Amino acid sequence: MEPSTIATAAATISTVSTITSRRRKRKIVVIMGPTGAGKSRLSIDLATRFFTNSEIINSDKMQVYSGLDITTNKISMQEQLGVPHHLLGTIDPTKSVFTPSDFLKLASEVISDVKSRRGLPVIVGGSNSLIYSLVTKRYDPKTEVFNGPDPFPVSSDLRYDCCFIWVDVCLPVLNQYLSKRVDEMLDSGMFDELVEFFRSGKHKTVNKSGLGQAIGVPEFEAYFKQIQDFRRPDGGDSDEAYGEAVRKIKDNTCQLAKKQVSKILRLRDAGWELKRIDATEAFRAVMSPEHSGARVAEIWGKQVVEPSMKIVNQFLDE
Template sequence: MEPSTIAAAPTTTTRRRKRKIVVIMGPTGAGKSRLSIDLATRFFENSEIINSDKMQVYRGLDITTNKITMQEQLGVPHHLLGAFDPTKSVITTSEFRKVASEIISDIKSRRGLPLVVGGSNSCIYSLVTKRYDPKSDVFNGPDPHPVSSELRYECCFIWVDVCLPVLNQYLSKRVDEMLDSGMFEELAEFYRSGEHMTVNRSGLGQAIGVPEFETYFRRMESSDSEEDVMGQGEAYDEAVRRIKDNTCQLAKKQVSKILRLRDAGWELKRIDATEAFRGVISGESGGARVAEIWEKQVVEPSMKIVKHFLEE
């Protein structure tokens, strides 16, 4: 390369800066969606949310996969939420990277702020790393591949964390609430209609709740005696127990992946939401005290972090 060519290269100040995005990560049930809506509706009104939960990208089983409802979205645009046909091939991390990056470009072209929100750290990793290799696995196995620290976006990582013993208590309570809200009926229709035979078993068919209730619904189909009816009750209780256990195991795995990214040098801003969840579990003051704790310990520090990031 000629010396004159080197001299003509753009300086640091004139070189095009990376696009800024905000990533809200954390284990299942930690309040990521709630925080994203708080930030988007109250502080950063040009925000649009990109779902990065690999089960919520598929259509169907909205209660079982715990998708944020239209009412809860409060008018904030959401992308990749129930966007893909669950009967087709599984959405790979490479496909997620391609589609999500196109959405980010579109949001930025309208001077919006992309908020990537979800618990699937493999999707987040595939999206933000500069040179993503789908054959590499940086999270699993006895000798995982090295984590890349070279990112293609300027990222503000908000890590919503909850002490695992407290989160586990909450997750058990949340499963009960989901069942009260129609999760069982949703799964019953899923099996009754035969939809469970058409969805990709490596995609939506893996959503927590689907495999756990399979034994129960098989018993229902073949029950013709009092003994079978009693067995149904036992199968139901066992399914609920397994859903709670598997949800807690998922949260633990998600935290371990986040810690791996942090230990590899990713600048994650940890927000501790434990006290708010303790309040939820104990039912403090009908929720008023919980809302106050959530505001002071989660929303306000997150808002300040994002504001500083955008002003830099």
């Protein structure tokens, strides 16, 4: 046999082997991206309009805990539109910290359960360490691939056949939106929620390395200690202290988004096949003084939902 024929045959066998291997793996969809980028909204759009057998598995390491629903920005029951959600507000925050290994165990069980009903598991959240633990075939909790001066290499050997959708927003635009979102969260009850959290003493019972680290908790803990009361600012020093707490929340939220993007880039550079969806124009429209809900919805639909739907459809048809 000619060398060229042998090479062609080998390449064909390799391709068939790869396809067969992928087909043996269970298919899941992973929607990732920085905080505030619209991951939950996209997951609901896809689940209600195109993939109605979808069930969503939360992969936000603060939203897994029960309590502080506004502060951790959990999607509300009304916003879920009847789509089943798992690992959302189900973990006791007074117990040990919920680790990536814990997520691997529980999320794997949920995926198996969803698959047994012929459903489509959709992993949604910004905690890339949780996503990594779940999808990496030989996850080792002793290895740190994202942090430290000399992180371990990222593994590309995955236990599932994954469709990774990365919802990306230009950071300056996202930062502007995140600042606005913090103000909206405070207006919708975040401050009152934190007042109750501290006044009731719940802050003393939650694990400081778990829910106690949620953005908003340490910032307002410092505020309440400074004014020595659980009340809204009423002028003078309390106004200044409140403003400082809010500024820190906004800064820390923007820093979180930046770190999350850097971790996503690390996964991409390691060979993970991430399908980037640029949602920047939709967020620019939201921030425009002349914005209308209809215009934002139109841009979101055309530039985010439709391309994501096509990506998932193609993935499921392979």
